Amino acid sequence: MTDAVLSADLERTRSLPCWQGRVTLEPLSGGLSNRNYRARDGVGDWVVRLAGEVPEHGVVRANDIAASRAAASAGIAPSLLYAEADLLVLRFIDGRTLTEADIRDPKLRPRIVELLRRVHLEVGRHLRGPAIMFWVFHALRDYAAQLRGRPGNADLDRLMAIAAELEQAVGPVDIAFAHNDLLPANLIDDGSRLWLIDWEYAGYGSPLFDLGNLASNAHLDEASWLDLLAQYHRRTPDKDLQRRAGAMRVASLLRETLWARVAGVHRRVAVDFEAYGTEYLGRFEKAHSAFLAAHT
Numbered sequence: 001m002t003d004a005v006l007s008a009d010l011e012r013t014r015s016l017p018c019w020q021g022r023v024t025l026e027p028l029s030g031g032l033s034n035r036n037y038r039a040r041d042g043v044g045d046w047v048v049r050l051a052g053e054v055p056e057h058g059v060v061r062a063n064d065i066a067a068s069r070a071a072a073s074a075g076i077a078p079s080l081l082y083a084e085a086d087l088l089v090l091r092f093i094d095g096r097t098l099t100e101a102d103i104r105d106p107k108l109r110p111r112i113v114e115l116l117r118r119v120h121l122e123v124g125r126h127l128r129g130p131a132i133m134f135w136v137f138h139a140l141r142d143y144a145a146q147l148r149g150r151p152g153n154a155d156l157d158r159l160m161a162i163a164a165e166l167e168q169a170v171g172p173v174d175i176a177f178a179h180n181d182l183l184p185a186n187l188i189d190d191g192s193r194l195w196l197i198d199w200e201y202a203g204y205g206s207p208l209f210d211l212g213n214l215a216s217n218a219h220l221d222e223a224s225w226l227d228l229l230a231q232y233h234r235r236t237p238d239k240d241l242q243r244r245a246g247a248m249r250v251a252s253l254l255r256e257t258l259w260a261r262v263a264g265v266h267r268r269v270a271v272d273f274e275a276y277g278t279e280y281l282g283r284f285e286k287a288h289s290a291f292l293a294a295h296t
Helices: 003-014 061-073 100-104 109-126 136-147 156-170 207-217 222-233 239-266 273-295
Strands: 024-028 035-040 045-050 080-084 087-091 176-178 187-189 194-196 203-205
Touching: 003 024, 003 035, 003 045, 061 080, 061 087, 061 109, 100 187, 100 207, 109 176, 109 194, 109 207, 109 222, 136 156, 136 239, 156 239, 176 207, 207 222, 207 239, 222 239, 239 273
Parallel strands: none
Antiparallel strands: 024 035, 035 045, 045 087, 080 087, 176 203, 187 194
């Protein structure tokens, strides 16, 4: 972030009409596609998230705001104090941001599973306005259309052929409102409960994607992955469920790979997207090979 961007952000944020009394601001780290600040005014602590539309990733801020409000009404996300087209002010959660190791911790897993069940059962009941949809295979096709013909994408036809096979392996799915961006850093433990933040990719889709996305982002081993499926579904996962959920898990890694390539084209923030995408491509290739070995 340049000094000019920081200065403009701080000036704009201080002038918002939502504050009560004097407001102090400090930058927060994290966020691959937005800029975040912690704000304190006369009544509380807040997070200011600055992020405009991101059409190349299908991010529509009106949907982000609607999903954030619904998740807050369900008691799963922090309350939304104020929103503009490219800015949200949310209650600051004083807690510990989870890590990959936390997601792998079997003692914490029941709490995470319960949170995901609540997301899938409750958030959609509070959503107002047009329905929002997320389907990972649509996202992959859209990314591929943007990347075709660009340098560094000679493998695109092969990757999209694999995506088509994975979509067939997933088959018909149950539909629920899902988060669809389950990086460990989007979960916060305040000591008594878990919170889920950053709803910009949220929408109706398959709960299997949330499970696979969480597992792939946290490097769950096979035993932990099967335990996650068993706890969520309250039964031992049969071969059919393992295949369908496993295909979503692999698709999640491919989505992150192509997401990074698209982000590298537009470079809205100073992140090494090439390294990020290369890491996820390696993880995708390994997971896809394991999937084929287990299910063919």
